[in-house]
Amino acid sequence: MQDRSPADRQQLLLDAVLAVGGDLSLQSTLERIVDAARELLDAEYAAIAALDEDTSQVTTFVQVGMPQEAQGRIGHVPRGRGLLGATMFVHEPLRLDDLTTHPYFGGFPDGHPPMHSFLGVPIRVKNRTFGSLYLSEKNGGRPFSAEDEEVVGVLAGAAGVAIENARLYEESRRRGTWLEATAAITTRLMGGDDATEALQTVADRARVLADADMAWVVVGEARDALELKVVSGANADLQAMRTLPLERSIAAEVIESGEPMSVDDIRIDDRAVDVPARLGLPPLGPMIVVPLVSSTGVVGSLSLSYRYDRSEVFRAVDPALPARFAEHAAVCLEVAQGRENQERLAVLEDRDRIGRDLHDLVIQRLFAVCLGLDALSRRSDDEKVANRITEAVDELDSTIKDIRRTIFALGAVEASTDIQSEVSRLVERARQTMKVVPSLTFEGPVRTLVGTDEAPDLLAVLGEALSNAGRHAHARHVDVRVEAGDELVLAVTDDGRGMPVSIAESGLANMRERAERRGGTFEIYTAEGEGTRIVWRVPLAAGR
Structure with missing residues (x-):
């Protein structure tokens, strides 16, 4: 393919910059970047690696040019080590005529097509590294030039701004989703569900919003009174849930401190109670635990956990979002509990009234009848009649005892x-x-x-x-x-x-x-x- 004129190249670069900034979806933005870079430099292969800002781990890898069967043979995507990592962390472009001669080159995995010419450019904005853009095998066997490096550098700058905007948009969208869910759950929790159903609703919605594999709620205000109440994402044995030792768990620490906590692996953290393992459920790794804070204090905790192979999803969740959701849910639960207590109080007041009526009216009348019959039996000269009256008195006494038991039972809410x-x-x-x-x-x-x-x-x-x-x-x-x-x-x-x-x-x-x-x-x-x-x-x- 013939080299493009400078004017054509400038127009293509302008079109590419405009195209890169024309989408707010992160995945679409990354795809637009690699497509534009590959076309601009007339390369056979192009790829982009996006980093997690907190861990500097590769979270997304998008490539074009490599056949699907070759990708299938290779398996896992690059982890940002060796030659690819050098571009990210040295923060300087890397242009090679033969990448296999570079000291950081560690060889190709099985099934990887051969590559020689290489150009890698870091994607940075305001001293923040978002990832790197890579190109390989310029058509015609030609090496990448200094002009190519300059062009890709301009595209990488535009890509950095586009990636930052896409991430801000994604974050804004996630916050909006949490806010919508908070409003929806308010309506649901105020709709009259009992306490367990309300907690299940909280766990279910939080698990979906955080894209977690499992969620559970622990209730209680003191270490020795904690109970695992509901589990979302798996069928759990209710009896086994009641026996979990939660006194020294992360849930207990969160309830005591009132602050969210994150754990990278619940299997190896000494503070964590591995709830899935204890309940015979599939193993999980990273976890977020947030407090349920009501007007009276912390009344429980909400845990969100992920499989080991979904750690990037765990890292993408801002703990402040489920924390605010949990706090709002706790207030709604408190209001719902207050309404339930008022209804229970009305029932108890009615039972108290019935109990008083039974004690003050029915029992007293029966007791008066017993006294009269007892006096009558002592005055009777007929032994059979006296015995029958005594039996009747005993029956009435048993009836009084039964009524007394009923009065006490009225005070017990089943x-x-x-x-x-x-x-x-x-x-x-x-x-x-x-x-x-x-x-x-x-x-x-x-x-x-x-x-x-x-x-x-x-x-x-x-x-x-x-x-x-x-x-x-x-x-x-x-x-x-x-x-x-x-x-x-x-x-x-x-x-x-x-x-x-x-x-x-x-x-x-x-x-x-x-x-x-x-x-x-x-x-x-x-x-x-x-x-x-x-x-x-x-x-x-x-x-x-």
Whole structure:
């Protein structure tokens, strides 16, 4: 091919500069640059390597001229070492008649076509290196000239500006996408989803926005009360999620500090709990963890993790974007939780009213009937009639006990998301009706390990135990202890008069049946004048 005239070359260069700056997509911009360079210098091969500004690693490599089958035989794209790296990091053009004679040349990979003439120019703007532009094998076997070097230098300058603009555009577009998602998730979270569904929505949207392979949310405000709540991007065992040791995890550090953190490889970082490995999921590498910050403080963390071969995607994510998204989501969750608490409070107030009506009206009337019948039985001369009346009184007494148990059960919200708070509330309610003030102690991660399956039985047994202690024990002290580990243990101890040897086990039988149904035990330790201790023990699903 004949050399172009200077005028033709200048026009081509002007057209190329205009074409390079005519697109805001980074990939399209890189393709336009290599096409323009190849045409300008009449070269057989042209390529451009774009660098990550933080790590100086090659993140994108675009080439033209090499057949697809040759690219397939070579496999991986260049990593920016050897001769290609020299152009990037020396920051000077490199023009060679035979690249194989250069000391940095390390040989071609298998399947690579032969090359000799070479011209490499760094792409720089304001002392920032964006990558390098390479050309090889000028047609006709000719070497690249000083004029070629000058032309490519001009094109590289325009390319640097175009790449910077494209990256700024991409960053602006990503920020806009995060902002749109923030607005969308506000509507979704305020739409009435329960807490778990809302957290799942947060994890799902964040994973898609950050182009992550997996996301998960840890909730809790203290190291010893953290729980992995939801996972996005994989099916996770809910029971296994509840047993993860998160006290010394990166999530715990983020929740404690309130600052985002990034990890290059969760497998080798001593601070990281490798959640995918612990849950039997595919291995992951780099991770971003951001706090969930509400008006009351940090209430959890959001983690975004990537496969090892997608580290460049991880590095392209600005942690500030998911951090702001998480902060906004946390505020929405707080508002949604406040609305849910108001609804729960309305239910509890209604239950309190029903409980008061049962206690003040129904039980008092039944108790008056019992007293009247009892007096009538003592005045009756007919033994059969007196016995029938006594039986009726006993039935009414059992009915009163059942109503008392129902009153306590009304105070227990089934499927509560916070069993520790429900136990505390039930004990507080008992303080208002008993002559003594029960003490309450928790041992182990009760809030984390006791799930919605065990909670109703625990609350029902506790309500029955407190009712018995208040009505029969004549105690000065009542102690309630709840322990969670491999087993869930409820112990209620009083210093009252103890249980008689022969006692009707209506309520006690109910507690024993609830334990045995779960493969547990129910034990009573009592002695006359020395008080009573009942121990209700069942295995936890997470500890089996």
